[in-house]
Amino acid sequence: MMRDVWSNLEELRSEVTDGQRGRSLLVTVMAEYWGEEGAMAPSGALVDLMSAFDVSASGxxxxLSRLTREGRLVAAKEGRRSFYALSPTAHHRLAEGFEVLRKFGTGLEPADREWTMLLFSIPEEQRSARQQLRKGLSWMGFAPLYDGAWVSSRARGDQAMSLCRDLGVEAASVVRGSITAVGTQFGDPTDAWDLDYARRLYASFTAFLEEPLGKLRADGLTPPEALRARTESINVFRGFPRFDPDLPLAGLTPDWPRRTARDAFAELYEGTAEASLGYVRSVVQLHSPAHVQDVSVRRLTPAGGSPASA
Known part of the structure; x- marks a missing residue:
């Protein structure tokens, strides 16, 4: 049983990170502790922090060099020292994605049964555009109900059409409303998602959180362990909206595990925030005391607002 659990978790990690664990974790660390626009991280501090994830200094x-070339990070020099910040584009995308996670699994999904359907046709010679469209739609919360017919429980028609225009797709339409299945074996909108697979992923993730949560509750997590557990958990959790984009509960089984996984994640994520923040600041202090003020921490509860899970 445990072998299946860890196999499913590693599969989710691979789906989320495209097999590039170190790269994904580094971007996550930047987003979590240098999420304020323009906040600069000393390269030496990042090297030290990434060692908590078994990533070597040279790695x-x-x-850092690769992400800078790709436009995900911007680099700056102060004397001989190097500093990095999220690029404006990366900052916007990561902030937008985090806002999705604030609400995900909280029970605030749409109560209605209206769906957005994107209908499109792309010639075979535009295979690259088709692949890019499918990838983009997946991240928006769409899934293929039929070939050329993708559905979403969210009102994302404008974003889907914008993506089509950006990719040069000339034949596409958006429909928003209820969907009635004709077939008895397939055709309900939720059939577009592999719900058995999503359930296994939720179970694997919840099992993965048991050990760090046990340590957290017993005050047994060291600051480096808190950083690792917090970063690893959100790095995986952020992939769930691809497999279950807050599908309406009315179309799922009563024991659907989304909220259970969300509650376990939120307890660990929020419970390790202060220890992780203190640890990151202590590492930055060793490299550039003047930049400690650039370090912040993201919370599921927005400053001055009510809890996202309320």
């Missing part, structure tokens, strides 16, 4: 430096 971290290689990742």
């Amino acid at each position: 971290t430096r290689t990742l």
Whole structure:
């Protein structure tokens, strides 16, 4: 049983990170602790922090250079020291994605049964555009009900059409409303998602959180362990909206595990926030005391607002 659990978790990690664990974790660390626009992280501090994830110093430096070339990070120099910040584009995308996670699994999904359907046709010679469209739609919360017919429980028609225009798709339409299945074996909108697979992923993730949550409750997590557990958990949790984009509960089984997984994640994520923040600041202090003020921490509860899970 445990072998299946860990196999499913590793599969989810692979789906989320495209097999590039170190790269994904580095971007997550930047988003979690240097999420304020323009906040600069000393390269030496990032090297030290990434060692908590078993990423070597040379590996971290290689990742920093690669992410800078790709436009995900911007680099700056102060004397001989190097500093990195999220690029404006990366900052916007990561902030937008985090806002989705604030609400995900809280029971605030749409109560209605209206769906958005994107209908499109792309010639065979535009295979690259088709692949990019499918990938983009997946991240928006769409899934293929039929070939060329993708559905979403969210009102994302404008975003889907914008993506079509950006990719040069010339034949596409958006429909918003209820969907009635004709067939008896397939055709309900939720059939577009592999719900058995999503359930296994939820079970694997919840099992993965048991050990760090046990330590957290017993005050047994060291600051580096808190950083690792917090970063690893959100790095995986952020992939769930691809497999279950807050599908309406009315179309799922009563024991659907989304809320259970969300509650376990939120307890660990929020419970390790202060220890992780203190640890990151202590590492930055060793490299550039003037930049400690750039370090912040993201919370599921927005500053001055009510809890996202309320």
